[in-house]
Amino acid sequence: MTDPILKISNLTKRFGGNTAVSGINLEVQPRETIAIIGPNGAGKTTFYNMVSGRMNPTEGKIELEGQDITGLPPHKISRMGVSRSFQINNIFPEMTVQENVEVAVTAFHGHSRKLFNFASRNRAVQDEARELLGKLQILELADRRAEVISYGDKRLLEIAVVLATRPHLVLLDEPTAGMTPDETKRTTSLIRQLADTGDYTFLITEHDMDVVFGLADRILVMHRGENLFVGTPDEVKAHPEVRRAYLGEEEEEEASA
Ligand SMILES: Nc1ncnc2c1ncn2[C@@H]1O[C@H](COP(=O)(O)OP(=O)(O)O)[C@@H](O)[C@H]1O
Ligand SMILES: [Mg+2]
Structure with a gap:
């Protein structure tokens, strides 16, 4: 063991x-x-x-x-x-699906990484968010506002957000x-x-x-x-x-x- x-x-x-x-x-x-x-x-x-x-x-x-x-x-x-989800949806409805994940990724990067400039940092955050959306198979919804996607997809988005802090x-x-x-x-x-x-x-x-x-x-x-x-x-x-x-x-x- x-x-x-x-x-x-x-x-x-x-x-x-x-x-x-x-x-x-x-x-x-x-x-x-x-x-x-x-x-x-x-x-x-x-x-x-x-x-x-x-x-x-x-x-x-x-x-x-x-x-x-x-x-x-x-x-x-x-x-x-350690990262957790909530029984109740915990996402920002007016933001896009991808922006929701970017917020979580950014919060994590802010603490753990120093990237040289805004552009490369932005790029890294976007790439990571898209990779997570791919893992949850909701990448095709990246540009939709979170409030318009189905309930099931919202819950998958929530898992993507949970995984954003690695x-x-x-x-x-x-x-x-x-x-x-x-x-x-x-x-x-x-x-x-x-x-x-x-x-x-x-x-x-x-x-x-x-x-x-x-x-x-x-x-x-x-x-x-x-x-x-x-x-x-x-x-x-x-x-x-x-x-x-x-x-x-x-x-x-x-x-x-
Ligand atoms: N913040 C709180 N204040 C007072 N009692 C609470 C609070 N949170 C949960 N409880 C009580 O603790 C018990 C367990 O609740 P909970 O952990 O929500 O159970 P479950 O998630 O298994 O349904 C319940 O009796 C609930 O009423
Ligand atoms: Mg419960």
């Missing part, structure tokens, strides 16, 4: 009396794709918020490539190679939510292609079990903030408690303050 890219120890988040994430332990190996499943309110987004620095954990530790990143602000964690660890929050079955299939196969390049480690929260089983090397099953089970897709399919808790009845949302 190699050193984990991400090591989570006893990660816990409480909101008042409500424990959203409770004592999660997880080691993620480089280039693994981990799916995080669990009913609404299980704590998946809160888990992401802590790993990406948007929320401080109440307890526990987050290590990225051996470095303690617990409680660091989002921009620092981003510069260390992350090693990519957190996707329900990448196929709201997509048509065809868009879901296309997105699943694109994420699989990105995973197969070996350039990325993915954490993916997802409700669609076909997507989960099609992408995940391992699955973390969360239930009421807790780690119910971690295992391969086959182990998850065979696990009676997991079937009951997640593949079975819908959980009732608990009214909490």
Whole structure:
């Protein structure tokens, strides 16, 4: 076993009396794709918020490539190679598709690279943005305004934006939510292609079990903030408690303050 890219120890988040994430332990190996499943309110987004620095954990530790990143602000964690998407679209509607990616690439270059002059810098940003659009197979939409492209293409654009900071660890929050079955299939196969390049480690929260089983090397099953089970897709399919808790009845949302 190699050193984990991400090591989570006893990660816990409480909101008042409500424990959203409770004592999660997880080691993620480089280039693994981990799916995080669990009913609404299980704590998946809160888990992401802590790993990406948007929320401080109440307890526990987050290590990225051996470095303690617990409680660091989002921009620092981003510069260390962690990038995340949001459940809700996070793109600028009046800008073109390509400009949306250029904004993200520029933000990254500003920190990490000095190019001699404006023109060559601009050129490099454009090339990189177009390369990312190509990876997501939306290059032909480069000059459209983002607001006019389909919902599925917007979500792919969002992934291009997420990849613009050249992350090693990519957190996707329900990448196929709201997509048509065809868009879901296309997105699943694109994420699989990105995973197969070996350039990325993915954490993916997802409700669609076909997507989960099609992408995940391992699955973390969360239930009421807790780690119910971690295992391969086959182990998850065979696990009676997991079937009951997640593949079975819908959980009732608990009214909490
Ligand atoms: N900012 C917040 N303030 C208070 N409670 C929150 C906040 N964010 C999430 N929660 C609560 O934490 C629990 C887990 O929510 P969340 O992480 O969004 O779950 P999931 O993404 O799995 O649906 C829920 O009970 C939710 O109401
Ligand atoms: Mg969520």
